[in-house]
Amino acid sequence: MSTHRLSGLVAATYTPFNDDGSLALSKVGPMVEHLIEAGNQGLYVCGSTGEGVSLTTAERCEVAEAYVQAAAGRVPVFVQVGHNSVEEAKHLAAHAQQIGADAVSATCPSYFKANDEKTLLKTIKSIASAAPSLPFYYYHIPVLTGSSINIVSFMQAAGDAIPNLFGLKYTDTKLHEFQQCLEIGGGRYDVVWGTDEMMLGALATGAKAGIGSTYNVIAPTYLKMLEAFNAHRMEEARALQMEAIGLIRILGRYPFHSAMKELLNLLGHDMGTCRLPQRGLTSDETEELRGMLQSVGCLGTLAINSTRDRS
Structure with a gap:
């Protein structure tokens, strides 16, 4: 499993569609070239930006594979596999490992919520275990998932429960909480900022990398x-x-x-x-x-x- 920490910009990629709503995968290659030429140092696929939750599992597999192939090892590709069905999330994670993705990431389920830390740990451990050779990044975005679990407490406990937990995609606005996550275990985790309009504040707090939508254009x-x-x-x-x-x-x-x-x-x-x-x-x-x-x-x-x- 790679232990390389992120730095710089990781573009949260968009999923291309034809006018009839079907996937337009031929547009992935040119978009990847644009993103790399613009200076992005990684790609985050099928997240909120990529409408992962609006795709079928089969479509998510196709999109992930298209981005991995287009990147061709030049920059790391992260595949977001969060799903309301834990079994579907596990399938997506296993597929990401199979196609040569560099890391897996996942939100927590958002319909039936894990209302306590123990249940969330069990849920995320199950998803991460489906891709054991890949670094796993938990995707914290409470404004969309509705999760009320304390992220600092969760990350403190998760390291011993999830062997391949490597980092956190932190998409919230609480810089003090972000700093606490950075300092867990003496800087144990690769904690990546996810709110574009507050990137400078995150840098001052200790961020080394960001994952964002607007990196696609600026x-x-x-x-x-x-x-x-x-x-x-x-x-x-x-x-x-x-x-x-x-x-x-x-x-x-x-x-x-x-x-x-x-x-x-x-x-x-x-x-x-x-x-x-x-x-x-x-x-x-x-x-x-x-x-x-x-x-x-x-x-x-x-x-x-x-x-x-x-x-």
């Missing part, structure tokens, strides 16, 4: 921010974080991932629209979005292409 902005932070140019780092916040605030006026897919389309990377229950943007919303994006400084060097109508 990775160079974040890389400049990392460089400025490491060189103690804090005013510059804050300005770059504000550029990212400006973009995120614009996208947040709409269904976020649908707006991100429209932005990718405007930039020449047509990934289709989101599946229900996420709605796509109307043609009027897309034109409005395009106009607002052109006023954002971090997009000033990117060519915005003409959009196609969607409703």
